[in-house]
Amino acid sequence: QKEVEQNSGPLSVPEGAIASLNCTYSDRGSQSFFWYRQYSGKSPELIMFIYSNGDKEDGRFTAQLNKASQYVSLLIRDSQPSDSATYLCAVNENDYKLSFGAGTTVTVRA
Amino acid sequence: GAVVSQHPSWVICKSGTSVKIECRSLDFQATTMFWYRQFPKQSLMLMATSNEGSKATYEQGVEKDKFLINHASLTLSTLTVTSAHPEDSSFYICSAPGLAGGSGEQFFGPGTRLTVL
Numbered sequence: 407q408k409e410v411e412q413n414s415g416p417l418s419v420p421e422g423a424i425a426s427l428n429c430t431y432s433d434r435g436s437q438s439f440f441w442y443r444q445y446s447g448k449s450p451e452l453i454m455f456i457y458s459n460g461d462k463e464d465g466r467f468t469a470q471l472n473k474a475s476q477y478v479s480l481l482i483r484d485s486q487p488s489d490s491a492t493y494l495c496a497v498n499e500n501d502y503k504l505s506f507g508a509g510t511t512v513t514v515r516a
Numbered sequence: 517g518a519v520v521s522q523h524p525s526w527v528i529c530k531s532g533t534s535v536k537i538e539c540r541s542l543d544f545q546a547t548t549m550f551w552y553r554q555f556p557k558q559s560l561m562l563m564a565t566s567n568e569g570s571k572a573t574y575e576q577g578v579e580k581d582k583f584l585i586n587h588a589s590l591t592l593s594t595l596t597v598t599s600a601h602p603e604d605s606s607f608y609i610c611s612a613p614g615l616a617g618g619s620g621e622q623f624f625g626p627g628t629r630l631t632v633l
Contacts, residue, residue, distance in 0.1 A: 438620040449609045449627040450560070455620070494559060498620030502548065502613040508559045 408433040410497050412507035420515050425482040427510050429495030432476070438498035439471055439478045443491045444509070450494055454480070485514045518544045520612050522625035529600055530633055537595045537628045539566075539610030545590035546612035550622065551583075554607040566593040566610075600632045 409432040419425045431439075438457045442450035456462045456469040456478065468481040482489055495507040519542040529535050539549055547568045552560040564585055565573040572585035584596040597604055608628045614621035 440621070447607075447629075449624040451624070452621060502620050502622060503550070503562065503565065504620070504622060505562075506559045 408436070408497065408499060408505045410495055410505050410507040412493075412495050412510050414508070415510040416513060417510055418513045418515060419485050421485060421487060423485050423514075425485050425489065425512050425514070427480040427482075427493050427495070427512070429478045429480075429507055430476055431478070431495075431497045431505075433497065433499065434473075434476060436476075436497045436499065439469070440496040440498070440504065441467075441469060441478075441480045442494040442496060442506075443489075444494055445491045453493075482512070485512075487514045487516050490514045518542075518612070518614060518623045520610065520623045520625040522608075522610055522628050524628060525626060526629040526631075528631045528633065531601050532599055534596055534598045535600055535630060537597070537608055537610075537630075539593045539595070539612075539625050541591045541612050541623075544612075546593075547590060548613055549587060549593040550611045551585065551593075551595050552609045552611065554609060554627075560609065563595075568593075597630065600630070602632045605630055605632045 411430045413428045440455045441453045444450045454469045456471045462469045466483045470479045492509040492511045494509045496504040521540045523538045549566040551563045563578045566585045566587040568587045574580045587593040611622040611624045
């Protein structure tokens, strides 16, 4: 599996603030990039995927991809206590295999 | 989205016994499924790729004789942990690729918590 690095966290933000999560990957040939949210004791659930350079917005979430810098980020606007979870960055290798980062734990303070 | 189920959701067993975990795609067919393992406070580690009608492909460092994978139909893959030991206690999660080609999206099952005493 290829290397996927995430900022270690934990990240604590006040309710209503923006949470910014970063991820870098080693394989320049990677094509698809995913952000999953995982609550404690549960399996990951997909938040967003992106495969074109630039920004992709979905509600309060924005994914940003820069293939030249091998960097993908996730912004959570207007953070809510329910956003408190571990966020996993995943990169598609080939044949649908995913390499996951270690995850960043986010805590939103009410 | 597509639904993937796992059974059981949790299991406790004695050391030395074997445990079978089922992964089913409920509303779609999956020629490929993936098995992951996640230890506490760690990320998901891919164990193997399960291929319908053929042998599974194991990741480096995963013992294929200990973690037996059978993908006998287009909707069912099973993982059997043979002669389980306490160090095999973990959260086992399966996934299947989405229907839409190209995106690489995977649908995850709810996971199985294995505790070996």
